[in-house]
Amino acid sequence: MSRGDRRRARGWRALVFSGLFTLLVIVLSFGMGRYAIAPGEVLRIVWQIVTFRFDPQTAGEAARVLYYIRLPRILLAALTGVALAGAGTLFQGMFRNPLVSPDVLGVSSGAALGAAIGILLPGGGGSIQVWAFCCGVAAVALTYGIARASRGQSVVMLVLAGMVVSAFFGAALSFLKYVADPYEQLPAIVFWLMGGFYRASWPAVGSLMLTVVPAAVLLLLTSWKLNILSLGDEQALSLGLNVQVLRPLLIAAATLMVAGSVSVAGTISWVGLVVPHIARMLAGADHDRSMPVAMLFGAGFMLLMDDLARSLTTAEIPVGILTSAIGAPFFGYLLISGRREAWR
């Protein structure tokens, strides 16, 4: 086996590891929750659901709890993990900077503002999600527009424009927090922003699948091209990559994914920053390997964080707090242990 083959074998091993991990976490998550169900019963019901023999009309209470409450939540967390990790991997490669997060172009800041608007308006429930999504996408469009309008190195301009847009939307959000009623609206905004999956329902899962699945597929299909893109515009163009078309396409896909998940689950930080690093440490720098590993591992990691969020105390801890509280030291530990493969 040549040295090169050995590197590729490593990629496969990483994929297997991530897959096993995520599968284990999923199985674990099914068994967890305040409504007591015997493990054997859990497996029986899950089997029923997986083989399409589940019928909501005749299902017992335990089955309905699993189907309507736990399963949507598991799917929501997993999809969000896929979206954040995938977008993080994409942006770190595209911007040639291992320190960027999915929010580099302002999507989270935009979505947060949108959610605040939705909460302050007398509209109610569904509109918060729509507002968050639209404002998230609008923020990135604005960033892209500013970058295009200005001359100068594309990638650097995008990052700078992203900072500008994030700051602006952040200021607008602060203003809304200021004018919000401190008893109902302000806490609602604050808790929404901390992130949580307890709002999971099948419609939410459906809408998230609509945004995440096609985008994730695109990212996976073009993951090898990301290697080329990560060499910088000059080399990428010289290698025949149509950067002017591919970059906006990938940015759009990643933005859809992230806006979709933020609009349903609130802002969750660190996952999009840390998981790509872990994926590269596991699978190597080749994005053809690190992208699927990141998505797979991201799903399991997010799900694990959510499991912790709902089981550590009797009240729900917003999952965004946990991802930072655990993600940051976790990352620090990995760095200190000296694995320099994350980046140079």
Next chain:
Amino acid sequence: MAITVEAVRFGYRGAEVIRGASFTVPQGAITCLLGRNGSGKTTLIRLVNGILRPQAGVIQVDGHDVARSPRAEVARRIAFVPQEHQGVFPYGVEELVVMGRNPHLSLVSRPGQRDYAVARAAMEAVGVAHLAGRDYMAISGGERQLVLIARALTQETPYLLMDEPTSHLDFANQHAILAMVRRIARERGVGVLVAMHDPNLALAFADRVIMLQEGRVYREGPAAEVMTPAHLQALYQMPIDVVQLPDGRRMIVTDER
């Protein structure tokens, strides 16, 4: 069958850098681009590569206008070898080299068996096959430059562009690299356009020379005709002598002591 540059003009924000340049880069030979800093060598390379579009004039590869062709098509004709550098991500040597197959792959495909075979063959030809599994950033500067050349070879193009490939390298590596490039040009019939900073290297390795002065072609033609003391003095604005050794080897020296 050549790269032809005709009456090309290019400028940034009103400052013209290339003021009407015309020349040819034939296959099977090394053409050196010589000139002082700021004469426009790098800009010219970028124009030939299609990264920049000429504001006047036309650049063609085997009859196809570079500025109007799709990127992938240009990349199947011209391969660009950048200066060796530190990247951001720790790709392995083989992973990096196989990226040269990109122009031959569709948007959603990744390299297959045949692509890896081409990559390996290129690495063998250049002499870096033993580095295949190594980290690109962990090898020496000379080895890195060779790897980048291997990547360009993997593109399987009739032409090669290089921008000062030797300026970061030590004396031995400079010669090794250029000797390798000459072999490639001879054995594969590849046409090479290389921007150089050292006229002595041009003297040793170039078949043709283009002297670029303030964005214009000052002289162009076979190396023996162009590399005369008079031309070199005019180009570099300093007293220059071309010294010949008994065995025919020549060297450029200046008057400074």
Next chain:
Amino acid sequence: MLLRNRTVRMLAPLLALLMLLVAACGGSQSSSTTSQPPAATTGQPASAPEQSEPASTPETEPAAEAQPATRTFTDQAGRTVVLPAEVNRVVTTWRPGTLLVISAGGRDKIVGVDSSSQKSEFLTAVFPEILDLPGVGNKKGLNVEQMVAVKPDVVFIWSGSDTEPVIQQLESQGIPAFVLIPESLDQMKEAVSLIGEILGTQEQARKMIQYYDDTLAMLEEKVGSIPEEEKLRVYMVGSSGVFSTVPGTMYQHFIIESAGGINVGAELEGGFSEVSAEQVVAWNPDVIVAVQYCDCTVDEIKNNPQLQTVKAVQNGRVYMFPSSMDPWDYPEPRSILGMLWLAHTLYPEQMADVDLLKEIDTFHETFFGKSFTSLGGTLDE
């Protein structure tokens, strides 16, 4: 083979640790499905013996429709809600809701309660059993599984954008959600009446509504009839400190007016509003009343150099709004006592024949089962 990767060797133990943590915490939370104190929990999930779901036969109907007779209501959000003829198991999801249900006579039917109620000094004093009930979360996040586990006939919930998913999830389990909006006095009376209907405690509910109506009528007679020019002007200190006050849109404004006072901040709008010291001096109120949660003290206000010219300060008429056990200025059942107190404080002559403390004690005994003084409550800060 996987272990050849150094990162895997580092990651795997960490992840395993986290997963064990999850399994341990997740498992120990199973609670029984009845409203009795849960059996001692072990590390196994689902060890509760009262598990009502047999492994093989599915139920034929969801719980809400198992009764032959059902009743249809309209909740305060305008939703049509179908409830069983007899409602004996109730879950409340926020403290005002819990207070309403208890005062309307539904204490014994509560099988699941919000965690903020379980932390309330007052509620744990009048209803110690509340600590043994399963907690369903709070406004920051409700745990629907826990609610399903206690098999309620109805879940009382507040009105807000964040309740939609919860209501949907409950409906998917066949559990009806009933929205209550007790934000004004009329709404509160309506809520109490509805709860009485639903729980079959109409008697108690009517008593409360009657008490309200009688008290308001009495106040109208005693202090409402005072001519406008003689009514006292009241500045109520709000939650953000001395220089915040109550606009005309808040419930506290209604309290002031019912007590025969004139709210100086009547023309403002919105929630608690910030005002400048100059504004307060310009208003020159006769009385200053501060809410319990204002983060200030009566002495601080009296000694504040910027307010020395204000009539209220000069005459020493600065008070703290009761009570020591929970603020009575919120839109909740005890707010009527706040009105009584305020009227009594503003117009001691007109209210001389009302024994304030006795009224308060009687109210508490009737609707909460224990007298105010026996609970250790005081009217001062």
